[in-house]
Amino acid sequence: MxxxxxxxxxxxxxxxxxxxxxxxxxxxxxxxxxxxxxxxxxxxxxxAKELLVEAYLERRDTRWRGRLAEYAERHGEPDERILAVFDWLGMWFAEPGFRGCAWLNAYGELGATSERVAGQVRAHKRAFREYLGALVAAAERPDALAGQLFLLAEGAMVTAGVTRSAEPAAEAREAARRLLEAG
Amino acid sequence: MxxxxxxxxxxxxxxxxxxxxxxxxxxxxxxxxxxxxxxxxxxxxxxAKELLVEAYLERRDTRWRGRLAEYAERHGEPDERILAVFDWLGMWFAEPGFRGCAWLNAYGELGATSERVAGQVRAHKRAFREYLGALVAAAERPDALAGQLFLLAEGAMVTAGVTRSAEPAAEAREAARRLLEAG
DNA sequence: ACCGTAGGAGAACGCTCGTTCTCACGTCAA
DNA sequence: TTGACGTGAGAACGAGCGTTCTCCTACGGT
The missing domain is CATH 1.10.10 (Arc Repressor Mutant, subunit A)
Structure with a gap:
């Protein structure tokens, strides 16, 4: 090998x-x-084990964001792309073995003791937030909306992880739809 | 002693x-x-240590929900009470030593290995969700709104914890205000 | 065939930490 | 006074685990 x-x-x-x-x-x-x-x-x-942990988070980050972008980009309309993010979350939550957001779990476990892991988590979340920002900009919406969608997505991830349910994705999608509609 | x-x-x-x-x-x-x-x-x-952990989470749960309810109930108008939840979150996030939601951190750390801790986290989140449900019902709004507000609050807690910032509370409050306004 | 090197299996080492034990001391009832 | 008891300080024990080491086997080049 x-x-x-x-x-x-x-x-x-x-x-x-x-x-x-x-x-x-x-x-x-x-x-x-x-x-x-x-x-x-x-x-x-x-x-060292910590380096394995970092490599795990890094590879997963690349794959996670790649899969999300690939799914979202199948949708042409800007508003649809935004909503597709929540559809993709729902599919992710429903996967067997889903146990919440790997980065938030790692943050809860290691954030207080490993500055490098904490930094990776912040970088991952910042990248996700910026991706939402790009979708929102493409839809010609104010950037503040991206922050709100980000919070909905994070809340959905956390809640899906804790309750072992895919339902929060649909709730978040509905809230996102209403925010889009209103704004 | x-x-x-x-x-x-x-x-x-x-x-x-x-x-x-x-x-x-x-x-x-x-x-x-x-x-x-x-x-x-x-x-x-x-x-055993695990019993100390459980007692810590339980006492903190009682206090946390008590302080939230105490703050929210200072506001008379139903819609104001709902928004007050996010104001209170903002005050909490700004406290020195704030390190995110204790239950989500504990879930990331122990959720996979301790079924009892995982259960406490679910119970705490369920109670918070039900409290929001009561506020929403008092404002004569559909219960689905409570789920959406819950996701905003969870997203704000997580994001405030990871980024060490109180800002997410204001973003979540603004999203909540728009959802109230639209509904 | 022979040697040097790489790699695998797993024992060994050292440290941390949850938990228990030892021992000395103070207290209070009879 | 005495003796049973509760308590504190901290040593001791035992398990888990990150990391390294030993030993043995296999193989590639000459």
């Missing part, structure tokens, strides 16, 4: 385990067991 | 430490040091 493949396997295992059970309750030995990558290799690729 | 006082001291220390630094990075020894309550007493009052 070459390094690139071992790295992917390790990150796949890290993502499955860290997202599903939290970072602190997963040991490097669990990552080894799930990935099939030996401890020696793991530490060659990621010299 | 009698038992009741020791209990209060222990909970005061637990709250300060768990909320400020997270549950897992605080040891029972830290609680002893901050509270001045000996380990023996701590374990008499709370036979």
């Amino acid at each position: 070459d390094s690139a493949l071992a790295r992917e396997r390790a990150l796949d295992a890290a993502e499955e385990l860290f997202y599903g059970r939290g970072v602190q309750s997963v040991g490097m030995d669990d990552v080894r067991g799930t990935s099939g990558v030996s401890l020696k290799r793991l530490y060659q690729l990621f010299p | 009698d038992s009741a006082l020791a209990r209060e001291r222990a909970l005061d220390a637990a709250e300060e430490l768990f909320y400020g630094r997270g549950v897992q990075s605080v040891g029972m020894d830290d609680v002893r040091g901050t509270s001045g309550v000996s380990l023996k007493r701590l374990y008499q009052l709370f036979p």
Whole structure:
């Protein structure tokens, strides 16, 4: 198994385990067991657990925002694109194994102790907020609307995670629709 | 020091430490040091760390909802009461030492491993949602609005916690005002 | 065939931390 | 006074886990 493949396997295992059970309750030995990558290799690729955590969050960030953008961009009308964000959230919430927003979970777990993880969470949220800002600008709406939509989306993520339900996406979509309609 | 006082001291220390630094990075020894309550007493009052965590969340839940209701009820007009919730959130976010919603942080940290803590978080959020439901009903608005306001409030809490800013409360308040206005 | 290197399995190390135990001291009832 | 008891200080115990080390096997180049 070459390094690139071992790295992917390790990150796949890290993502499955860290997202599903939290970072602190997963040991490097669990990552080894799930990935099939030996401890020696793991530490060659990621010299400390924290680096594996950071790589996990970074890869997931890229993929998450990519998938969201890909879905939203299938819709031509600017207002539809905005609402599509909430549709996509609903599909995400309904996926098996959904356990809330990985970054908010990581923030609750590590935000107080790891400044780097806290920074990654802020960067991820800022990027999401800016993406909404671009959609809102394309719809020729005031930027303040993006902030409000962002709060709805964050509230939906958190609530879907805690209650294990996809319903908050529909509620947030409806609120977003009304804000669009009113403004 | 009698038992009741020791209990209060222990909970005061637990709250300060768990909320400020997270549950897992605080040891029972830290609680002893901050509270001045000996380990023996701590374990008499709370036979395991998890019980101390639960007691901390429960006491904080009572106080948090009490303070919110007290503030909101100073306002007579139903619509004003609803908006007062967001004003209160803004005051809370601006308090020194604010580090986001204690329950969401606890959920990120322990939700995957402690079913009891996860249940407390759900109960707390359900109670908050029901409180909003009561305010919305008093304003003779549809219950769906309560769900939307709830998402705004949750989004504001999360965002204020991550960005260390009180600003999201004002954004959420403005969104709430527009939803009230439109409905 | 031989040696040097890489890699795997897993033991070992060291630290943290939840929990319990030891021991000395003070208190109060008889 | 005495002895049972509660308490505090902190040592001790045991488990978990991040990280490193040992040892052994396999293989590639000469």
